[in-house]
Amino acid sequence: MASVKENLLRAAELTESDSPRLDLEVLLCHLLGKSRAWLYTWPEHELEPEQQAAFDRLFERRIAGEPVAHLTGNREFWSLPLKVNRSTLIPRPDTEVLVEAVLELRPQESLRALDLGTGTGAIALALATEKPHWQLLAVDKMPAAVALAEENRQQLGLANVQVRQSDWFDGVPPQHFDVIVSNPPYIDAQDPHLREGDVRFEPRSALVADEQGLADIRQIAAQARSYLAADGLLLVEHGWQQADAVAELLGTRGFEQVQSWRDLGGQQRVTGGQWRG
Numbered sequence: 001m002a003s004v005k006e007n008l009l010r011a012a013e014l015t016e017s018d019s020p021r022l023d024l025e026v027l028l029c030h031l032l033g034k035s036r037a038w039l040y041t042w043p044e045h046e047l048e049p050e051q052q053a054a055f056d057r058l059f060e061r062r063i064a065g066e067p068v069a070h071l072t073g074n075r076e077f078w079s080l081p082l083k084v085n086r087s088t089l090i091p092r093p094d095t096e097v098l099v100e101a102v103l104e105l106r107p108q109e110s111l112r113a114l115d116l117g118t119g120t121g122a123i124a125l126a127l128a129t130e131k132p133h134w135q136l137l138a139v140d141k142m143p144a145a146v147a148l149a150e151e152n153r154q155q156l157g158l159a160n161v162q163v164r165q166s167d168w169f170d171g172v173p174p175q176h177f178d179v180i181v182s183n184p185p186y187i188d189a190q191d192p193h194l195r196e197g198d199v200r201f202e203p204r205s206a207l208v209a210d211e212q213g214l215a216d217i218r219q220i221a222a223q224a225r226s227y228l229a230a231d232g233l234l235l236v237e238h239g240w241q242q243a244d245a246v247a248e249l250l251g252t253r254g255f256e257q258v259q260s261w262r263d264l265g266g267q268q269r270v271t272g273g274q275w276r277g
Contacts, residue, residue: 001052004028005043007059014062016197023068027058030072067198078126082152087144088119089206090198094263095183098237098270099126101261102179105233105272109133111178114227116168116220117141119206121149121161123181128158137177139166142205168216169223176229183237184216185209213239217246221253228275235272243268 014020069075077091115124118138255273263269
């Protein structure tokens, strides 16, 4: 058997992780049902044999590169506990910038919003939590992702969100939204980062887009105009080098007041514009 402290010292072996110590703290908290504060308070606590064996298995899978979120089945987004699995993307902290931008631009207490390619439901559920009188429709083309987003919706008890299956707008009934948001695939198929880190374990269909990663954003921008109310807002997440291309794309399709927002690392990550109608 080993103590909490001894197990955390194994972080030195996670050479490919950006946060090895945090990775092991999260795994131990998940396994023991304790908080990180508890780990700091009881570093000499020894794991039971079955607990140690379970931790060793998780540790080996993390060494092999499996994302911590897949090992625990959970990821926090906007302080919301979300279930995750291999059917869709793991929510990233940088995507919270999109939520912040929507709330900044649309402080109204009542409006209609659409989340395209919702995945875990992270964006829609975060907005629904902040704005309980908004009505949100969250869609995804993958049935497994739809089931996951609906499970998260039910777990959070959010009645102001509907989750449906739709390939972008194909399954969305004709109507007008005040806000449309999306975190679509935007990585070029030749990007070397696809062979690194967590993305190796995430569905390629949720990551990669044609036309240097811009194909899906281009389709969304073209179709969104028919679904936006007058002065409606479209915001999309994109790659850190794509802000100018996305801004130009929106501008050529008639969107006005186009602007971008920076992520936690200072990179332009979200771009949006207003549709006059």
